[in-house]
Amino acid sequence: MLRRAKEIEPQISAVLFEHAIRAADFSPESLSCLPDAPWKIPPEEYETRKDLRNTCTFTIDPASATDLDDALSFERVSQKEFRIGVHIADVSRFVLPDTALDREARIRSTSVYIPQHKLPMLPPELSEQACSLVPGEDRLAFSISWDTDDTGNITGRWIGRSVIRSCCKLSYDDAQDIIDGGFEVDVSGKTGPKLHGQFELKDVVDSLRSLHGITKKMREIRLRNGAFWIEIPKIVFLFDESGNPCDSLLGVRKESSFLVEELMLLANRSVAEVISKAFPGCALLRRHAEPRSMKLKEFEEFCRKRGLELDASSSGKLHLALPKMREK
Secondary structure (H helix, E strand, C coil): CCCCCCCCCHCCCCCCCCCCCCCCCHEEEHHHHCCCCCCCCCHHHEEECCCCCCEEEEECCCCCCCCCCCEEEEEEEEECEEEEEEECCCCCCCCCCCHHHHHHHHHHHHCCCEEEEECCCCHHHHHHHCCCCCCCCEEEEEEEEEEEECCCEEEEEEEEEEEEECCCCEEEHHHHHCCCCCCCCCCCCCCCCCCCCCCCCCHHHHHHHHHHHHHHHHHHHHHHHCCCCCCCCCCEECCCCCCCCEEEEEEECCCHHHHHHCCCCCCCCHHHHHHHHHCCCCCCCCCCCCCCCCHHHHHHHHHHHCCCCCCCCCHHHHHHHHHHHHHH
16 A cells, blocks of 8 residues: 655655565464463473573663663672673574574564664564563573783683573663662662662672673774774654654764663674684674775875874775874
């Protein structure tokens, strides 16, 4: 059915069609692969996985998130040694190779987020229920933990399947308030996010602030070693009661976002190291292409004519030059 071109729904449908993004419901064959609800972890999973339920673990997501697919953890090993963790919902327990659900997930490739719409790669019965790392519930995960010292240097690493239990669901704003010094614990326990299980708000506050301090040092080390980073502006759209865009503003990234980003980068890098070592001849890894030399020379000349110094001999030097240019 065709509708008026100026209506938002036909325009969204046209964009999805143009990019071959599947917007249809999941097939009955795919849904038949799902476990019966409510699903509980079988006893044998506890026997074969590392039990991390006694570690202070929590999620940080947008306030509106319904699928909590990653969690963070922190524990103090000694006075100057810490163990930080990233835990990803283990969907491989449910999506078996070459099943109808696996084939459909491959076609979809990823979850697609557009304003006021979400097209999931996996059915909500998995992404928002059995696999979602909701607080207070045992969940299967694939985990990476790192032992670090107080300077941000990694001294040890463990990767494997686990059972976790998140104690708290934080929004990015909640996390930022904690980083900024908010959510100081009162004796009534009425302030702050809802806690589940054995951990108290003070445990979450101390863990998050410790993670913030460690990830800041990790970021400094990464940039010092030649990493290159550019802040790409993100537009946030506002909608009226009818669901039509009525305004927009520039999104502001905060320290809570950088904290999560740094740990996810560390997790991806660790996984890449393991995969490339195990499968050196066929590991499929993402690598950013080098900038085109002609474009880089044009940019250097553009800056020189305007009295701006730019050293683009390496990604690290380019990263250091850009903030100075911005200040000038």
